Amino acid sequence: MSEDLLKKEKKAKLDWWKSQGIEPYGRRYTREAISSLNAERKGEVSIAGRIMTIRRHGKAAFCDVIDQSGKIQVYFKKDVLGEVLFERFKNIDVGDIIGLRGELFITHTGQLTLLVKDFTLLSKIIGTLPEKWHGLKDVEIRYRKRYLDLIMNPESRKTFSMRVKILNMIRNFLNNAGYVEVETPMMHTIPGGAEARPFITHHNALDMDLYLRIAPELYLKRLLVGGMEKVYEINRSFRNEGISTLHNPEFTMLELYCAYGDYLEMMELTENLIFHIVNEIFGSNEINFGDMRIDFGLPWKKIYWEDCWKRFGIENWKDKQQIKKAFSDLHLDTEGKEDIFELLDLLFKRKIEPELVDPTFIIKFPVEISPLAKCWPGEPSMVERFELYIGGLEIANAYSELNDPIEQKKRFLEEIERPSERPKVIDDDYIEALEYAMPPAGGLGIGIDRLVMVLTGCPSIRDVILFPLLRPKQ
């Protein structure tokens, strides 16, 4: 059946309603949540929702109706409704949104059902819903027309309601711990706080280019200078990089900063926060992720970054020859990389990351790849920093914040020396802020989308973002 023909038939029904003097797009309707109903409820109840199936039996029919809270069967009977209402019911379609009033009863097969005494068409469908049994499978349509995915696939509804739950739990946890939520600029004049290519936009009135933020870090730390001691922000950052199952151009990060703390305090907080969420949601320490079984039991594993390499025969990670030998011993392609940190990063990604299934902290990183972190005591070439891996994914990154403005300026200068596609600009305004003294602090970033992926069992970041970026069709 062509789409045009289907639409034509539906519009004819729409016209039928109008011909009866009934507005097919209704107004406010007082109703209860479907999930709040049970067999003990006596008397009349009102619900509203979308009709998902209709099983017509001549002078009676059963329908399934869903609202956000759940699903219920409703029973239309001609001798209960009368001629007029039953005639109207014949012009109700799968997908219509209606309000229903009636009494609850239990069918012979034991199912809670609403015996409909009156109903109101609240919104007429003109499109055609996907198939009731197989649902909507086409991933492209699921992403482009997320509303159809949400109507048809309960698992999708569950994923996004879990995302909300997780975010609420994070906010409650942090609020209870004395953190305050703040909002810092998403449009930056100088992109900073991470190593990534930014999106560029333009302000007409000021006639200046602006960058969508790649991280909120430098602004949040300005607030520490200003005397705000525990701050966090949960919101979007934007990175103009490739798209993959782990990367969407806009993604949600939690960043938080705790004055007078350090990376160890952040580690404790991370453990407690995620452990709390897992237990609240699953009532267990263990969950499945793909074919992995993840055990969140405390304490989590801690491995020094420097110790990662020893099992590959690399005794001194600064020795490029040893690293290259490890690559050839492992029959691993160096992919033309010559930089020590790039080689180690590649080795980590190939051989170590996939094994980090249970939550694992990797601790103490080289200063070269941590320009905003404070040095390890007595070891100026290393910093107080950790990364957290769960289910083979990098989930969090934290460090003791560098608060020495002179050292920070030096690091920035070294950073722009290195080849990069980032604008070669130093955020002098941030350096100036540090000159007014920032308290020592611990800082933490958690990739919210990836955390939600692990906790909802979704293999792609697009499954946990309501509207992932896609090229326009045609």
Next chain:
RNA sequence: GGGCCGUUAGCUCAACAGGCAGAGCAGGGCACUCUUAAUGCCAAGGCUGGAGGUUCGAUUCCUCCACGGCCUACCA
């Protein structure tokens, strides 16, 4: 950016090896007052993602394009 795979009715899928493009669901008609993937009967529904090419003949083989998926790269 590179590699591989996919795109057939509104949806979910068929069409062996190049030979008239098929089913279920949804939609339409008829019957049916406890069904739940309701059932039975009838009728309809397609430029096979787009453009070229090979061939007597292309959903099928080839080229290009579009969109998507997975892997990979940049990155996080």
